[in-house]
Amino acid sequence: MKENYVLCDASSLISLTGACLDSVIDFFHDKFRVKFVVPQSVEYEAVARPLSLKTKIYCFSALRIQNLINKRAIEVVPESKDEKTKELMKQGNHIYHAAGKSLKLIQKGETEMLILSRELNIPSLLMDERTTRFLIESPITLKKHLEDEFHTHIMVNKKSLMSFSNRVKGMNVIRSTELVYTAYEEGFFSKFGSKESEAAEAALYRLKYAGCAVSFNELKEYSKMMK
């Protein structure tokens, strides 16, 4: 069976552990030899930092992710070179402009993932965060949203947009909801017996409440597909 690689960002790990669904990573790793990969910055954000904080509120989630790393269900890779990350981040942060100023929407963490995707030739991204996903898939939708939120016309720097779009071309994003739904189709919730689809539906809603960027309309679509 061919190994499939998936590059994960912190947001997807956060919502999966928040919804107690991190075992779905084990499921795909053990049964389908999927390799979940994270850059060091994601390990820091999802594991090291929460464990270092005074508040214990996110410690258990961090330990669950650390456990997945220790079991090698998630692999940590070194960060890409700083210059490449800075360059792509600069491009991304020069796409949209309001009142003559560029809108700095993305940070190093998100950009690093995109650079690594290219460097490691892993086009599949697991990402629950919304902004970066829109930048990859639908930058004009993001423009319209920014106009609605800031009540002002947003200018698009076409050169920066084209440059950024070329760099992320071919990348495909799925969310933790798609991960869990596919797991459902492969029997992940079979232990619930007759309540299998009910459990899967509940899990998807739990992911939304844990912060996965999925809408209620999409959840209704999922429910219809399960019937």
Next chain:
Amino acid sequence: MLELSKASKLICDAFKERDQRKMRRANDTIMTLSASRFSKEMYELAVYSYVLSKVLSKPRFMSKKYSATHKEIQAILNSMVRDAKKRDKKAFRVAVKGLRTSIQTLESRDSRYIKTMIEKGRLKTAATLYAQGLSLSTASKLTGVESQEIMDYAGKTRMFDRVTGGKSLASRIDYARKMLLGGV
């Protein structure tokens, strides 16, 4: 600093009039400015306009026994307006610290939650920046609020229902199947 001065005045006037709705409107205006022209000072004003709207909305904080603290807060807000007009960022930041202390004093006398009003204000502001279109990491870095907290909060709002776009669900699931099961 001009925007800072206007924003400070909105908060100052709303508190002077003890007008909670006016304070919420001030917060809305400041939030719109914060995301597009972010500065630490503007962020603090976004947080404190929210916090002060909460203070104004709670009868227990507006009772006469806290009138000395109310006067203190008003004096600080007046000085913030003056400092912003004079473009004195250092004095402005000192005033913000004073505002924090006054609000903490107010709340500590009748504390009911683990999270303080200021912590809730920071979280709400961070989540609003994320909802407006900044990435999760950007909202976290600018505000100092952890990504986990922002996601936890955002998940209980309708922010992901307000804007939809990108790929269709069917194509996303189709790709997920190929990616996870069949190899891409």
